[in-house]
Amino acid sequence: MRNEKKFSISSRKKILPQMFDVRPVNKAGELDVEKIKKIKKTVKISREALARRQKLQKQEKNNTIFNEELERFKKTLLAERTISDQNRIKREKENRKIESARNNFFKKFKSWLTKSYIKIGYFWQKRTFLKYDSLKEKILLKKRLLKKSFFSLVAMSAIGLVILFIFNFTDKSLEIKKNGMIETQKALAEITEGKNNIKKGNFKKSYTQFEDAHQQLAEITKEINNLGDTMVNLTKYVPYLSKISSGKHLVTAGDNISQAGVVATKLVESINEVKTNKEPISYLGLLQRNENNLKKIANFLQTACDNLEEVNLADIPKKNRSQFITTKQNLSQANSAVATFLSEEHILVDILGGNGPRKYLFLFQNNQEMRATGGFIGSYGLLDIFNGKVRQFFIDGIYNPDNQLKIKVVPPIPIQKISVAWSLHDCNWWPDFPTSAEKAIWFYEKTGGPTVDGVIAMTPTVMQKLLKITGPIEMPNYGLTVDENNFVQVIQEQVEVNYDKTLNHPKRVLADLAPKILNRLFNNNNNLDKLTQIADALLESLNEKQILIYSRNWDLEKIISQNNWSGEVLTTPKDYISVINTNINGFKTDGVIDENIYHRSQIEPDGTIVDTLIITRKHNGGDSPYVWWNKVNADYMRVYVPKGSRLISAE
Numbered sequence: 235m236r237n238e239k240k241f242s243i244s245s246r247k248k249i250l251p252q253m254f255d256v257r258p259v260n261k262a263g264e265l266d267v268e269k270i271k272k273i274k275k276t277v278k279i280s281r282e283a284l285a286r287r288q289k290l291q292k293q294e295k296n297n298t299i300f301n302e303e304l305e306r307f308k309k310t311l312l313a314e315r316t317i318s319d320q321n322r323i324k325r326e327k328e329n330r331k332i333e334s335a336r337n338n339f340f341k342k343f344k345s346w347l348t349k350s351y352i353k354i355g356y357f358w359q360k361r362t363f364l365k366y367d368s369l370k371e372k373i374l375l376k377k378r379l380l381k382k383s384f385f386s387l388v389a390m391s392a393i394g395l396v397i398l399f400i401f402n403f404t405d406k407s408l409e410i411k412k413n414g415m416i417e418t419q420k421a422l423a424e425i426t427e428g429k430n431n432i433k434k435g436n437f438k439k440s441y442t443q444f445e446d447a448h449q450q451l452a453e454i455t456k457e458i459n460n461l462g463d464t465m466v467n468l469t470k471y472v473p474y475l476s477k478i479s480s481g482k483h484l485v486t487a488g489d490n491i492s493q494a495g496v497v498a499t500k501l502v503e504s505i506n507e508v509k510t511n512k513e514p515i516s517y518l519g520l521l522q523r524n525e526n527n528l529k530k531i532a533n534f535l536q537t538a539c540d541n542l543e544e545v546n547l548a549d550i551p552k553k554n555r556s557q558f559i560t561t562k563q564n565l566s567q568a569n570s571a572v573a574t575f576l577s578e579e580h581i582l583v584d585i586l587g588g589n590g591p592r593k594y595l596f597l598f599q600n601n602q603e604m605r606a607t608g609g610f611i612g613s614y615g616l617l618d619i620f621n622g623k624v625r626q627f628f629i630d631g632i633y634n635p636d637n638q639l640k641i642k643v644v645p646p647i648p649i650q651k652i653s654v655a656w657s658l659h660d661c662n663w664w665p666d667f668p669t670s671a672e673k674a675i676w677f678y679e680k681t682g683g684p685t686v687d688g689v690i691a692m693t694p695t696v697m698q699k700l701l702k703i704t705g706p707i708e709m710p711n712y713g714l715t716v717d718e719n720n721f722v723q724v725i726q727e728q729v730e731v732n733y734d735k736t737l738n739h740p741k742r743v744l745a746d747l748a749p750k751i752l753n754r755l756f757n758n759n760n761n762l763d764k765l766t767q768i769a770d771a772l773l774e775s776l777n778e779k780q781i782l783i784y785s786r787n788w789d790l791e792k793i794i795s796q797n798n799w800s801g802e803v804l805t806t807p808k809d810y811i812s813v814i815n816t817n818i819n820g821f822k823t824d825g826v827i828d829e830n831i832y833h834r835s836q837i838e839p840d841g842t843i844v845d846t847l848i849i850t851r852k853h854n855g856g857d858s859p860y861v862w863w864n865k866v867n868a869d870y871m872r873v874y875v876p877k878g879s880r881l882i883s884a885e
Contacts, residue, residue, distance in 0.1 A: 487541040491565070494534035501527045518586045518622025525579070532576055535569040581790050587620040593684055594619075596629070597674060597691040598744070599662070602722065602822040602862075604815045604869070607662040607670050607782060607801060608693050612729070613741045614658070615748075616683070629748050631741035632659040635681040648870045652819045665814050665874075667691070667801030668791075671784035688785040691801075694722055695780045697751070699771040703764065704754040712743060723860060726822060730862055803874075812874040813849060820868035826855040827867055844882070847873065 258266040258273070501524050542562050547555060575582075585592065594617045599609030611632050618626040636657040645656035646663050653660070658677040662670040671689035679685055701707070701718040708715055716724055725743060733740035755768055775781040782801035785791045794800045803812075813831060817824055832848040849871070855863040 483541040483544040487538040487545075490534045490538035490541070494531045494538070497527050497530045497534070501531070516622040518583060518588050520622070521579070521582065521586070525576075528572060528576055532569070532572045535565065535572060539566055539569050578793060581787070581793065584787060585790065586622040588622065591618065591620040591625075592688075593617065593686045595674060595678055595683075595686040595689045597662070597689060598629075599691050599693050600822065601693045601695065602726065602825040603820065604817045604824045605662050606665040606814050606816055606872075607667050608691060608779065610817065611659045611662060611674075611691075613744055614678075616686075629741070629745040631739065635678060635683060638681040639677070641680060648816065648818060662691070663816075665812065665872075666803040667782045668784050671782075675786075687787065688783065688790075690784075691782045692775070693780045694725075695778075696772075696775045697721055699775060699780075700751055700755060700768070703767050703771060704751060707747065707750050707754065709743070709747065709750070711746070714743075716747060722825070726862060727860065730822075809876045810874075811845070811847065814872040814874065816870040816872070818868050818870050821865040822862040823853065823855055823865055823867040826853065826858065826863045828852040828854060845875075845879075849873075 258269040260266045260269075504524060504527075505520060539562075542565065545558075547558070583589065596615035596617065597611050598613040598615070599605065599607065600612050601609040603610035605611070613629055614632050614635070615627065615629040617624065636659055639655075639657050643656040644650075645653060645660060649656065649660055649663070658674060658681065661673040661677050663673070664670045671691075674689055675686055698718045698721050701716065701721055706715050706717040712728065714724055714728070725747075728743045729740045733743070755764075772781065776783075776797070776799045779801060781799070783794050783799050784801075785794060791800065795802060811833060815824070815829075828851070830850040832846075832850075834846045836844045836846070838844060851867075851869070853867055855865070855867075858864050
């Protein structure tokens with residue numbers, strides 16, 4: 235209100251009761267109309283209206299700024315589009331110029347082949363001078379024609395040089411191919427002879443042959459490299475010339491094989507020298523001394539494999555392709571074997587006692603009397619090795635440690651039919667060999683034997699394979715000659731019938747035979763060929779499960795398992811059936827038992843699967859000249875089926 239008076243606190247107290255009605259009144263309390271007429275009108279804008287107006291003003295300002303920015307952006311975008319269109323037009327124009335120049339070049343090139351340069355120049359000058367009258371234009375035209383003619387001449391010269399280079403390259407390549415084929419065949423013959431001489435033990439001759447092959451192939455490689463490594467590599471993409479690239483890789487692979495042969499000769503010769511030494515062989519020392527040679531061989535083999543991968547099979551003559559594929563596969567296997575050996579070398583060091591003495595329990599399982607892991611354990615052996623040297627290896631009858639067992643262990647129920655106590659000779663009850671091997675270690679320790687680091691089980695079939703390599707072995711103290719054909723019968727008769735009843739050591743014949751076989755296998759006169767046969771026989775036995783291995787070294791056991799040598803029961807994703815025969819007091823009759831297993835699966839309409847298993851066993855003994863084959867075969871049979879299966883019936 236205008237002319238507003240300042241009231242004191244006391245004055246304000248007087249007007250407070252009247253603030254409830256803002257209309258003017260007189261002293262009588264009635265509406266003072268006269269006073270209302272005199273009061274001028276005033277307008278008071280509330281805070282809400284003011285805030286709304288300010289907000290509208292701010293929005294209007296923001297809209298103005300946005301519109302200005304939008305207008306500026308449109309102008310910028312339009313300018314950029316204009317520049318982009320100009321650049322596009324410029325590029326198209328340049329492309330048309332390039333295309334035009336290219337077309338002109340090919341036209342002139344074609345004219346060059348039919349007319350001389352002078353005539354072409356004269357022709358263009360004549361046509362052009364008719365169009366231009368001024369002297370300046372004529373001079374410019376001459377310069378332009380001279381420039382074009384110069385570039386045409388340079389282009390033709392370059393093409394000519396390239397063609398000349400290709401002809402020269404091809405000519406040299408064919409010459410190298412002709413000479414290289416002869417030299418390569420000679421080198422390959424040297425490599426083959428060198429390999430044969432290593433097997434025969436002619437190390438000096440084999441070394442010379444591998445070295446000669448290396449020199450011949452190195453010379454061919456040098457000639458090929460003179461052609462230019464890049465050019466030779468590029469020929470693999472040219473149909474006819476691809477044989478040049480393949481030939482280079484073949485020669486390089488052969489050279490690496492010959493160098494590997496040189497190193498292998500040195501390695502085998504060093505092994506042979508150790509064998510002739512009267513001192514006990516340290517296999518660990520032998521490994522350590524030849525580690526570098528093995529690494530060199532691995533590098534050469536890897537390089538050879540890499541080069542063979544670059545060879546185009548179509549470039550190999552048809553009559554030699556199968557041989558090439560076989561060689562490539564064999565080389566890859568050899569390379570993989572050497573690489574694996576080097577990568578797992580630390581495990582071999584541990585096996586050989588490089589980290590302390592190692593002891594291994596041997597279980598000789600007779601497959602003429604079947605048990606879950608391969609046969610009845612009639613004999614055992616103990617190998618003690620330290621720092622690569624065999625300190626002790628002996629073989630003994632299984633009942634000797636059994637008699638030292640002081641505790642009584644209840645056997646599985648089927649064995650209780652023949653024995654109230656469980657011992658080492660019946661420990662291989664479980665078809666899972668690691669489980670049975672652990673039980674064998676436990677029993678052996680309880681009999682007073684040392685703690686062993688692993689268990690190796692083998693059947694007589696292994697001995698038959700080794701006797702095939704050694705040939706017949708004389709045993710004059712027994713009046714016997716043992717070979718691969720009579721081993722089972724002769725040894726069985728000696729153990730069952732002809733042993734000295736007074737000494738009562740029926741298994742001594744095995745203890746006396748084992749060192750004779752080992753001496754024959756690893757004597758000084760054996761060459762690499764015989765050692766290879768031994769390795770093949772042992773590998774074959776491992777794959778056939780005639781040899782099973784268990785190690786308490788987890789790293790080694792993992793490798794054994796990966797190679798399927800552990801004899802463990804595998805976890806399979808699909809259904810399976812496993813038939814396990816256990817001869818319980820059935821004598822050695824499994825050698826004359828024929829077993830046939832018939833299995834059929836039938837899927838019913840409701841989706842269930844019904845399996846039918848028929849097992850037929852025929853005893854072929856009874857009138858055999860060997861008494862142990864004429865006895866009753868008592869077999870405890872287990873059939874393992876998928877978990878959750880239900881037996882419908884059994885007959």
